[in-house]
Amino acid sequence: MKWNLFKKMSFYLMATMFIVSCTEEDVNEPLESNSEKPGQVSDVRVENLAGKARLSYTLPNDQDLLYIKADYVLENGREMNVKSSYYNSSVLLEGFSGNSEVEIAITTVNRSEVESDPVYVTVNPDLAPIYDIYESLEVAPAFGGIFVSADNPEREDIAILIMEEDEYGDWVTLGNSIYTSTNEIASTLRGMDTINKKFALAVRDRWLNYTDTLFADVKPLFEEAIPKSGYRGVTLPNDAPHHPSTSLEGLWNGNIWDWPQIYLTAGTYTASNHIFTFDMGVQAQLSRIVIWDYPEYFNNRSYYYLACPKRFRIYGSDVLETSGDLSEWTLLGEYEEVKPSGLPYGQQTNEDFETANAGFSWDIPIDMPRVRYIRIENLENWAGGKQIAIAELQAYGNSQ
Numbered sequence: 588m589k590w591n592l593f594k595k596m597s598f599y600l601m602a603t604m605f606i607v608s609c610t611e612e613d614v615n616e617p618l619e620s621n622s623e624k625p626g627q628v629s630d631v632r633v634e635n636l637a638g639k640a641r642l643s644y645t646l647p648n649d650q651d652l653l654y655i656k657a658d659y660v661l662e663n664g665r666e667m668n669v670k671s672s673y674y675n676s677s678v679l680l681e682g683f684s685g686n687s688e689v690e691i692a693i694t695t696v697n698r699s700e701v702e703s704d705p706v707y708v709t710v711n712p713d714l715a716p717i718y719d720i721y722e723s724l725e726v727a728p729a730f731g732g733i734f735v736s737a738d739n740p741e742r743e744d745i746a747i748l749i750m751e752e753d754e755y756g757d758w759v760t761l762g763n764s765i766y767t768s769t770n771e772i773a774s775t776l777r778g779m780d781t782i783n784k785k786f787a788l789a790v791r792d793r794w795l796n797y798t799d800t801l802f803a804d805v806k807p808l809f810e811e812a813i814p815k816s817g818y819r820g821v822t823l824p825n826d827a828p829h830h831p832s833t834s835l836e837g838l839w840n841g842n843i844w845d846w847p848q849i850y851l852t853a854g855t856y857t858a859s860n861h862i863f864t865f866d867m868g869v870q871a872q873l874s875r876i877v878i879w880d881y882p883e884y885f886n887n888r889s890y891y892y893l894a895c896p897k898r899f900r901i902y903g904s905d906v907l908e909t910s911g912d913l914s915e916w917t918l919l920g921e922y923e924e925v926k927p928s929g930l931p932y933g934q935q936t937n938e939d940f941e942t943a944n945a946g947f948s949w950d951i952p953i954d955m956p957r958v959r960y961i962r963i964e965n966l967e968n969w970a971g972g973k974q975i976a977i978a979e980l981q982a983y984g985n986s987q
Contacts, residue, residue, distance in 0.1 A: 632644070635713055643676060667680070693707075716743045724788060729775045730809070735774050736774075749761045750789070788802075808953075811985065813868075815981065824910065828856055835865060852975050875982075891932070892969050894972070895943075895976060896976075920950070920951060
């Protein structure tokens, strides 16, 4: 009995191993076995675009056709391989600088992974978008740093590399260079001494194409953080009441994350735009006010949502005008938050989140008078209402 049982178990074990072995071998082989080359594409048409080329073609009449493959080498030497399903009759090729013609090898591939003979075409794309971005690039002094602006209407994923000379005279890229896909680039690099410095800037795309280099001599303006220890809340007649769980002190307690360590106006207030007022404790020539919105509990944590401010005004005064009449205050600026990705309400990318989480820096024009008292008037939040939620704020400028 034991011997018969042993023989049966051995047989089942060997059969199982045979099946598994065959299965593993089959997985590594094409599902079909057709060693015959598929037909080639025909009637290839080229549409040259900015840094791209679209190829349209007629597919061969092969029943087991799987995909079309385009191989090419970018001007910078990077090898590219783009595949397109047999359901499509065109393929978009990207990564060109647009400075020269490039030869493309197009092959068809069947379900046995057998390739056709290549069909060669030449593309001559227009200049890549980075060159237009470079032409719009501007550099100017800012409080505590430099201001960089450029236009990126196609929302390309690009880097604006900011370089300065090291002690050996070599140009090195700063860690706080600009990486973005927003359409209107406006970024300030801060933390710099108020001495004249040389900078070099270049634009790079994700295929490692580079523009020429823009050189600029810039002297940052003096800036200091106005100490929060002097901030005090002020209530004027037309200020919006606050949510009972929050207070103005939540705006400068160093907590940008937790409820209720923020400031939130009452959602039931409908008399006017929602306004709040505070005293900085000193007179200062303001350079900017950094505002950290409150990240709402939506899809983990979300900015650009509910009472986060979207459009608002900042007012200032050197003396406290107690009636609340905004015509007696100096309008320092009107601002609008822009989501870098441009995604619809309720959606955000990692760049969107990191931009808001770092705080929005709202610059004050340099020709504005010195002020001590600040009022913020919310015109519209991201939900379309007037209520405003702010986790923290910090004023910067020169109080000397």
